[in-house]
Amino acid sequence: MKKLSWIVATVALIACAGYLFVYIYRWEWHRALLVGILFLATLVGLCTALVLRRLTTAAARPPAAGDRPPGALERLRAAPVESKPFPWLRPESLDRTHIFIPVLLGGGFVVSGIAWAIERVAGSSARSGVEEQLAADLDGIAFPVTPLVPTDAELLAGGDDFADDAALRVLLGPAAAGSHR
Template structure:
């Protein structure tokens, strides 16, 4: 599902970015702004998806780390218990000669008895001091040996997550990443070269023709679809776009051809760049419930005057 979202987002971003460049090239600012907003929304969505994916992976790693830490603690406690078993056994078995039945008769020299009591007391003190000071060392030793302890047979092993030897997954992944990087770099270079060619400032030659004629069609939405309403809408759009060219359209008139068709004559004739700017302004007009479409464009030669 996440891959489908990534593919959908990438296609939407590519489409929005492409039309953004196209509308900017056509001087259609309103449509370019809409595509720019759409591209920004898609980028935020992709950023959110990537962030959520990273957070999920971090949570999984934290849970895996906690599980491994619990397993390591269990192994440490097991090793610590095994280390303490000989000490507990020796503590239980010390001075067994004192536990013999009392009905037996022994001949003890009083000096030996006193010496034995004193030595036993000293040994008991030494044993207690050694047991008290050895426990931290035992815990540290158990922590070091826990790594070498055998895992629990019922728990999944860490080796199950490793790829089999000789699978070649790392090489295949490296090859895929390299291929994708090369293709992305090539596409980016082509995009930069194309944009540089389209946006390069060049000296534009003048148009030697007498005038330029533009035929447009007005489409309205709403209850008022009369010819007067269409003529008013066409005139408003035409007047708003008279300043879109490098040379102001001072003597440009717009005539009604009927059936929502209108023709404008521009003198002097427009150059290719000015004609593109005028067409983009006319088709990108922001008049409410009105849309204008450029049907035809032509130049009038001096001989036709």
């Protein structure tokens, strides 16, 4: 009975696939959609049945000796052996060239420290002179002390009634002189 069910499902799947192809080939889209849904449903059912069968088989099988989970001793033995660090520092290796590596590392560290110190000293000694030179250069393009345009009060003071007052122009400065009409 179970075998018959598998045969029927497989035949249905193949038939649905065939009709799907034929209906698409004949431009009959609505029929193709219907058969496509049937095809998908059959496919899902078959796949589900396959998975369930596999699970049932696995559950029904008696546990074998190899299926037992490993004990603590097996796990310990299977664990990787702890590696011994810095093997070149071991006494039996001191007379070999392995010692060259830590020396190289330490030398690199020392050289880096010396380079850092030189860079700091050079930066601090050069900074003051550079800043002074930069300030002197920027003076040439700095804004003037006096305003470039007269304020509203200066415009009012240099109006028509006092336009010819030389003393007032001296008082207001060069900015107000430009507003003279």
